[in-house]
Amino acid sequence: xxxxxxVLEIRDLSVEYRTARGVVRAVDxxxxxxxxxxxxxxxxxxxxGKTTVARSITGVLHQSARIAGGELLLHGRDLVSGxxxxxxxxxxxxxxxxxxxxxxxxxxxxxxxxxxxxxLVHRGGKTRAEARARASALFEMVGLNPGRLDEYPHQxxxxxRQRVAIALALALNPSLVIADEPVTALDVIVQRQIxxxxxxxxxxxxxxxxxxxHDISVVAYLxxxxxxxxxxxxxxxxxxxxxxxxxxxxxxxGLTNAFPDLESAAHELVPIDGSPPDLSQPLVGCRFQxxxxxxxxxxxxxxxxxxxxxxxARFACHRHAESxxxxxxxxxxxxxxxxx
Amino acid sequence: MAAGRAGAAPGLxxxxxxxxxxxxxxxxxxxYAVLIIVAVFADQLMTHDPGEILFRANGRVASNQPPSAAxxxxxxxxxxxxxxxLIGGSRIALVVGFTAAICVAAFxxxxxxxxxxxxxxxxxxxxxxxxxxLAIPFLPFAIVLAGFSRSSTTNVIVAVVLLLxxxxxxxxxxxxxxxxxRAYVEAARVTGASDARILFVHVAPNILPLTFLYGSVxxxxxxxxxxxxxxxxxxxAKNISWGYMLQDAFVSQALSRGSWHWFVxxxxxxxxxxxxxxxxxxxxxxxxxxxxxx
Amino acid sequence: MTSAQTPTHPLVTASGLSKxxxxxxxxxxxxxxxxxxxxxxxxxxxxxxxxxxxxxxxxxxxGKTTTGRLLLKxxxxxxxxxxxxxxxxxxxxxxxxxxxxxxxxxxxxxxxDALNPRFTIERVLAEPLVNTGVERASHRDKVEKAxxxxxxxxxxxxxxxxxxxxxxxxxxxxxxxxxxxxxPDFIVADEPVSMLDVSVRxxxxxxxxxxxxxxxxxxxxxxxxxxxxxxxxxxxxVMYLGKIVEQGxxxxxxxxxxxxxxxxxxxxxxxxxxDQSHEALPIIGNVSDARGQPRGCRFRDRxxxxxxxxxxEEPPLRDLGQGRQVACHLA
Ligand SMILES: Nc1ncnc2c1ncn2[C@@H]1O[C@H](COP(=O)(O)OP(=O)(O)OP(=O)(O)O)[C@@H](O)[C@H]1O
Ligand SMILES: Nc1ncnc2c1ncn2[C@@H]1O[C@H](COP(=O)(O)OP(=O)(O)OP(=O)(O)O)[C@@H](O)[C@H]1O
Ligand code: SF4
Ligand SMILES: [Mg+2]
Ligand SMILES: [Mg+2]
Numbered sequence: 001x002x003x004x005x006x007v008l009e010i011r012d013l014s015v016e017y018r019t020a021r022g023v024v025r026a027v028d029x030x031x032x033x034x035x036x037x038x039x040x041x042x043x044x045x046x047x048x049g050k051t052t053v054a055r056s057i058t059g060v061l062h063q064s065a066r067i068a069g070g071e072l073l074l075h076g077r078d079l080v081s082g083x084x085x086x087x088x089x090x091x092x093x094x095x096x097x098x099x100x101x102x103x104x105x106x107x108x109x110x111x112x113x114x115x116x117x118x119x120l121v122h123r124g125g126k127t128r129a130e131a132r133a134r135a136s137a138l139f140e141m142v143g144l145n146p147g148r149l150d151e152y153p154h155q156x157x158x159x160x161r162q163r164v165a166i167a168l169a170l171a172l173n174p175s176l177v178i179a180d181e182p183v184t185a186l187d188v189i190v191q192r193q194i195x196x197x198x199x200x201x202x203x204x205x206x207x208x209x210x211x212x213x214h215d216i217s218v219v220a221y222l223x224x225x226x227x228x229x230x231x232x233x234x235x236x237x238x239x240x241x242x243x244x245x246x247x248x249x250x251x252x253x254g255l256t257n258a259f260p261d262l263e264s265a266a267h268e269l270v271p272i273d274g275s276p277p278d279l280s281q282p283l284v285g286c287r288f289q290x291x292x293x294x295x296x297x298x299x300x301x302x303x304x305x306x307x308x309x310x311x312x313a314r315f316a317c318h319r320h321a322e323s324x325x326x327x328x329x330x331x332x333x334x335x336x337x338x339x340x
Numbered sequence: 341m342a343a344g345r346a347g348a349a350p351g352l353x354x355x356x357x358x359x360x361x362x363x364x365x366x367x368x369x370x371x372y373a374v375l376i377i378v379a380v381f382a383d384q385l386m387t388h389d390p391g392e393i394l395f396r397a398n399g400r401v402a403s404n405q406p407p408s409a410a411x412x413x414x415x416x417x418x419x420x421x422x423x424x425x426l427i428g429g430s431r432i433a434l435v436v437g438f439t440a441a442i443c444v445a446a447f448x449x450x451x452x453x454x455x456x457x458x459x460x461x462x463x464x465x466x467x468x469x470x471x472x473x474l475a476i477p478f479l480p481f482a483i484v485l486a487g488f489s490r491s492s493t494t495n496v497i498v499a500v501v502l503l504l505x506x507x508x509x510x511x512x513x514x515x516x517x518x519x520x521x522r523a524y525v526e527a528a529r530v531t532g533a534s535d536a537r538i539l540f541v542h543v544a545p546n547i548l549p550l551t552f553l554y555g556s557v558x559x560x561x562x563x564x565x566x567x568x569x570x571x572x573x574x575x576x577a578k579n580i581s582w583g584y585m586l587q588d589a590f591v592s593q594a595l596s597r598g599s600w601h602w603f604v605x606x607x608x609x610x611x612x613x614x615x616x617x618x619x620x621x622x623x624x625x626x627x628x629x630x631x632x633x634x
Numbered sequence: 635m636t637s638a639q640t641p642t643h644p645l646v647t648a649s650g651l652s653k654x655x656x657x658x659x660x661x662x663x664x665x666x667x668x669x670x671x672x673x674x675x676x677x678x679x680x681x682x683x684x685x686x687x688x689x690x691x692x693x694x695x696x697g698k699t700t701t702g703r704l705l706l707k708x709x710x711x712x713x714x715x716x717x718x719x720x721x722x723x724x725x726x727x728x729x730x731x732x733x734x735x736x737x738x739x740x741x742x743x744x745x746x747d748a749l750n751p752r753f754t755i756e757r758v759l760a761e762p763l764v765n766t767g768v769e770r771a772s773h774r775d776k777v778e779k780a781x782x783x784x785x786x787x788x789x790x791x792x793x794x795x796x797x798x799x800x801x802x803x804x805x806x807x808x809x810x811x812x813x814x815x816x817x818p819d820f821i822v823a824d825e826p827v828s829m830l831d832v833s834v835r836x837x838x839x840x841x842x843x844x845x846x847x848x849x850x851x852x853x854x855x856x857x858x859x860x861x862x863x864x865x866x867x868x869x870x871x872v873m874y875l876g877k878i879v880e881q882g883x884x885x886x887x888x889x890x891x892x893x894x895x896x897x898x899x900x901x902x903x904x905x906x907x908x909d910q911s912h913e914a915l916p917i918i919g920n921v922s923d924a925r926g927q928p929r930g931c932r933f934r935d936r937x938x939x940x941x942x943x944x945x946x947e948e949p950p951l952r953d954l955g956q957g958r959q960v961a962c963h964l965a
Contacts, residue, residue, distance in 0.1 A: 017799065019794070019795060019799055020795065021795070044831070045803075046829065050801075100746070101802070103744045104747045158744050158825070159694030180802075184825075184829055185744075185858075186694050187693050187694050187899070188904065189899060190694050191902075191904075214831035215904075217903075220904070220905070221904050255833055256906065269835075269836035270836060271833055271840065273837070275785065275786070275787050278791060522747055523744055524749055524751075526703075526740075527740070527749070528765070529735075530735060531761060531816070532735035532762065532765035533765040534765075542750055545752050
């Protein structure tokens with residue numbers, strides 16, 4: 001797998017938004033790659049830039065956004081510097097996208113079935129009759145009753161609309177699916193069914209996927225690799241097992257510890273106190289420093305370098321050498337209750 | 341409010357920006373812009389009084405003169421300057437067109453908002469009225485109205501508004517029905533907003549682009565109607581509009597006399613202005629309802 | 635919390651609550667002359683005490699959001715009645731309605747649609763205060779307070795920003811802040827933290843617990859996240875196709891679920907470990923929808939334990955003592 005060319009490689013990507021408050025650098029020089037047939041989980045705190053990354057790959061950034069640097073290599077070809085036409089083609093034929101706002105990505109004035117058929121006919125080259133049959137099959141696949149194909153979006157519940165969006169993304173057998181929080185609005189049973197459908201497609205069609213999520217258990221269930229972002233940067237990445245079981249960055253440690261499971265949920269949940277930095281201001285040092293319980297003086301003055309372990313795992317923390325020790329401390333609730 | 345500021349509301353500003361990239365829309369807007377400028381500076385642009393009968397040096401009426409330096413577009417058979425009439429006509433076109441358009445847009449939008457938002461009986465009544473108005477043949481009604489109650493520009497405007505509001509109202513109503521389903525409207529309700537506030541603060545602004553769209557079509561229609569009414573002789577004789585010019589040319593047999601310079605310019609102006617309305621509507625439709633095409 | 639165990643100070647009570655929607659007709663309906671309906675909510679009773687947090691679990695499309703909307707008078711019930719603080723809400727009008735709105739708020743399920751795209755964040759948050767006539771001078775303080783409660787930075791960080799310029803999780807917290815800004819007595823929180831990562835979620839949930847303790851906020855948490863319900867709700871209801879199939883104290887209900895659906899739900903909870911089981915779930919098939927009112931138990935097609943009786947008789951919600959109720963013949 002390692003010597004195969006990755007489906008997608010992101011190199012040093014930066015994205016900026018123009019706002020009334022100035023330029024916000026929402027993504028600041030991130031790199032990672034998606035191997036063929038792998039599912040990569042993209043996790044991180046709310047507002048850290050996950051959606052921005054997902055949208056820049058699919059080329060559907062907001063008008064006020066600008067790719068400020070870096071490369072997006074799809075099968076080795078750079079989309080950013082290439083002609084816009086090539087990007088558009090790639091987007092149509094190879095990449096499909098389930099937006100985070102999938103729940104309202106449907107057009108309110110058309111029947112749901114006809115919206116799916118539209119895509120199948122115009123982009124999938126199917127006949128009307130084929131499209132109808134395929135739409136029913138897709139509905140079944142995501143656990144919806146095909147008898148309701150002729151309803152309008154407002155007649156569906158939030159989770160049902162979310163499932164329609166997933167069905168749409170899988171409709172044309174894309175080679176790369178980018179799904180932004182696809183299962184957040186779904187109950188655990190439907191969620192599990194859909195994750196199983198995705199896993200099945202991955203195995204049968206060697207589908208590659210970037211799964212943006214905040215849910216560590218979904219990552220654990222489905223993903224081969226995981227990339228952890230914090231405030232526009234990648235702080236840690238590697239195989240799911242390595243990152244979840246031996247996190248080397250304090251933010252990842254906090255993330256894996258704050259998870260409430262059913263048994264222990266009655267105890268106090270420990271948030272990581274404080275909020276992420278304002279990305280419209282220039283930043284020095286480690287971005288996690290103000291909230292990090294382990295920070296040293298060097299953390300507020302120098303950017304931590306990204307280190308690479310033999311296993312291919314990457315992490316950016318000044319104290320990475322002591323990660324075993326920090327991990328032990330991080331399991332203690334008191335560590336997180338009062339960061340310096 | 342924050343329109344024009346970087347990253348302002350996506351709805352209107354973003355859409356307007358895209359609108360300005362559409363060549364048809366730009367052409368339409370340019371025609372309107374020229375019309376407005378000409379109408380505003382009409383006094384400076386006119387070389388003669390459009391109603392004045394001109395005389396030649398030899399004391400005879402300067403009738404049916406071909407275009408020349410003195411009479412840019414020649415004269416009519418009664419010796420009036422065609423060019424000045426054309427410029428003066430732009431003023432009437434502007435007044436009629438824009439007043440009617442604003443009234444159509446405002447009236448139609450209001451009815452559409454009320455019908456769509458409150459639904460039920462009110463909706464049924466208003467929509468029956470709309471059907472009724474749509475069933476009336478357009479031009480005969482305008483002529484009858486103009487004929488019955490003294491021919492005046494005001495009447496032409498009233499006729500246009502009475503006949504065109506249903507189109508706007510229907511589309512606005514349909515749009516209200518979908519905006520009404522949006523969660524933010526429900527959010528306004530659950531946080532205690534009154535119906536009026538929901539309707540005018542939360543719903544209406546999100547529908548405004550459509551109002552512009554229908555307004556821009558109405559401009560063309562109104563000018564066309566005014567021209568048609570004047571052409572069949574029910575116009576306001578005090579106001580020399582393009583339609584009046586055509587009628588004047590027609591009854592004076594300008595066509596058989598080959599006085600192209602007399603009837604072609606007003607005809608062309610009417611066509612241009614009407615087309616401008618459709619161009620803008622076309623572009624706006626592309627931007628507002630991308631699904632309708634491709 | 636239920637009819638069996640009515641709280642001392644009930645705030646919201648509903649009985650026989652139903653909501654049906656017209657379903658699109660199928661060809662077969664033409665022949666048997668039926669008017670098809672979807673029974674989104676089908677005769678449920680519930681009671682939420684002052685300062686009580688109740689969880690509402692259930693499959694996607696089972697009627698949770700509709701229940702919440704009914705309780706807040708955002709849609710009118712097809713049958714049944716609702717009382718808020720002892721007053722029936724179906725006839726509320728004018729000032730009484732505004733007073734009710736001030737006390738009962740909703741956190742929307744879909745934050746991307748819940749904010750007027752033409753309003754700045756500041757205006758969005760002040761809107762409830764404007765609508766209910768709260769004096770202008772206090773607006774800023776109240777808004778800042780609500781932002782802090784949902785763990786967002788102060789208003790200055792949002793100056794001039796519109797909803798589309800925020801991330802999903804930020805929007806979700808704005809929606810929550812908007813509900814809290816009026817300092818209501820009751821909120822229906824429809825998936826209030828579904829887009830938040832655990833580190834932020836923990837902070838928000840702690841605040842919600844705090845608000846309940848200090849201000850006596852009663853809440854109906856609609857969620858698919860069992861851990862959340864476990865963490866904040868004393869009582870939990872489980873819905874399936876418009877009916878309540880099980881209810882009881884959260885801890886007991888999750889530890890020993892009695893209804894086969896609840897059991898499946900609890901078993902399907904993913905754990906944050908790499909070596910979790912990938913076994914198939916015990917329940918089969920897809921959600922049927924609540925078209926018409928079928929005979930027998932609605933879960934029987936998917937139930938691994940179904941017996942002949944389940945197809946004949948609809949199981950009533952039976953009281954099993956210790957505050958637990960379940961609608962299953964075999965429990
Ligand atoms: N259109 C925009 N204009 C300006 N700023 C934006 C815009 N979209 C996003 N941002 C900002 O960029 C940052 C990253 O946003 P993004 O949506 O990528 O976050 P995210 O990681 O997807 O978060 P979440 O998990 O909450 O969805 C946020 O701080 C957000 O406020
Ligand atoms: N306005 C409506 N018209 C017709 N049917 C509707 C309408 N609103 C909801 N429904 C139907 O009622 C049922 C319950 O919907 P509801 O939104 O309450 O589900 P939910 O439990 O909130 O689901 P989710 O977890 O997916 O949001 C669904 O079958 C839905 O399709
Ligand atoms: S670099 Fe320093 S502040 Fe940043 S995560 Fe590591 S220890 Fe904490
Ligand atoms: Mg996001
Ligand atoms: Mg819902």
